[in-house]
Amino acid sequence: MTATIIDGKARAAALREDVAGEVATLKRDHDVTPGLAVVLVGEDPASKVYVANKAKQTVAAGMVSFEHKLTEETSEAALLELVAHLNADPDVDGILVQMPLPRHIDTDRVVEAIDPAKDVDGLHPMNAGKIVLGRPGLVPCTPRGCVILAKEAIGNLAGKHAVVVGRSILVGKPVSLLLQNENCTVSMAHSRTVDLPSLCRQADILVAAVGRQEMIRGDWVKPGACVIDVGINRIPAPEKGDGKTRLVGDVAFEEAVEVAGAITPVPGGVGPMTIACLLANTVTAARLRRGLPAVDL
Numbered sequence: 084m085t086a087t088i089i090d091g092k093a094r095a096a097a098l099r100e101d102v103a104g105e106v107a108t109l110k111r112d113h114d115v116t117p118g119l120a121v122v123l124v125g126e127d128p129a130s131k132v133y134v135a136n137k138a139k140q141t142v143a144a145g146m147v148s149f150e151h152k153l154t155e156e157t158s159e160a161a162l163l164e165l166v167a168h169l170n171a172d173p174d175v176d177g178i179l180v181q182m183p184l185p186r187h188i189d190t191d192r193v194v195e196a197i198d199p200a201k202d203v204d205g206l207h208p209m210n211a212g213k214i215v216l217g218r219p220g221l222v223p224c225t226p227r228g229c230v231i232l233a234k235e236a237i238g239n240l241a242g243k244h245a246v247v248v249g250r251s252i253l254v255g256k257p258v259s260l261l262l263q264n265e266n267c268t269v270s271m272a273h274s275r276t277v278d279l280p281s282l283c284r285q286a287d288i289l290v291a292a293v294g295r296q297e298m299i300r301g302d303w304v305k306p307g308a309c310v311i312d313v314g315i316n317r318i319p320a321p322e323k324g325d326g327k328t329r330l331v332g333d334v335a336f337e338e339a340v341e342v343a344g345a346i347t348p349v350p351g352g353v354g355p356m357t358i359a360c361l362l363a364n365t366v367t368a369a370r371l372r373r374g375l376p377a378v379d380l
């Protein structure tokens with residue numbers, strides 16, 4: 084059996100269309116154009132590419148993009164000052180500070196300085212707390228993308244056993260909570276889990292968010308399971324030419340595709356959903372900030 088490949092690129096394009104429709108409605112009915120500010124500190128090449136993609140897709144959806152590129156040497160105080168400025172700017176509905184930040188900057192302090200109402204990354208403790216409580220709020224983008232893709236593949240998730248491998252603040256923890264809110268039975272696995280392969284084999288939904296290339300093998304996958312691969316690992320690809328690289332996930336795709344019922348590819352799976360969900364959160368933030376009800380996106 085060969086798994087259905089879950090087309091994250093197509094699902095993300097559909098979500099961006101919905102976002103563009105809501106942006107047009109906001110403009111028509113309320114004369115509001117949502118604005119997203121993205122802050123990049125330093126010269127990390129991968130981050131630069133992501134930030135450029137975010138800006139392009141923000142504009143394509145009809146929103147305004149504000150890009151702030153700061154040097155690697157930027158002080159924490161200067162970054163906090165920029166965040167305060169963006170918090171106060173009425174044209175800014177969403178603020179995203181690209182991670183990772185340089186080592187001399189305290190990431191938690193920066194995240195906590197962002198107005199929770201503008202925290203389109205969903206990382207502020209206030210928004211994290213709302214997920215725990217199952218209350219509506221701004222939800223982290225990659226975890227939300229995982230849930231949307233799982234639903235795309237298997238529909239209602241209620242009663243499914245989801246195994247989440249990885250417990251990071253950015254993905255593992257929030258995706259576990261979102262899956263619980265979808266009425267899954269969730270197991271959270273991590274580096275100290277005993278016999279990880281056999282736990283994974285019990286998963287109807289297997290979410291791989293460890294950041295280790297191809298760690299999850301085909302024989303860890305229950306036949307017919309839905310596999311969501313969050314990993315974005317850039318590895319050398321000498322077959323493509325000198326110095327070239329390619330992306331691989333946390334799942335050994337060629338093995339898992341033979342066993343799973345549905346699987347996300349890397350690239351073209353969760354990655355594009357992350358940016359589409361960021362745009363959706365920006366619309367949600369723009370509405371809520373003006374006392375308008377959130378729309379389902």
Ligand SMILES: Nc1nc(=O)c2c([nH]1)NC[C@@H]1CN(c3ccc(C(=O)N[C@@H](CCC(=O)O)C(=O)O)cc3)C=[N+]21
Nearest residue numbers: 133179180181182183204315350351352354355357358
């Ligand atoms: N504050 C913050 N929020 C983030 O959401 C955030 C961040 N910092 N720092 C870095 C990670 C990483 N991230 C990705 C977004 C899109 C793709 C994506 O679109 N990937 C494409 C391929 C891109 C390529 O070819 O390089 C794909 O998987 O098909 C990947 C990774 C967001 N992150």
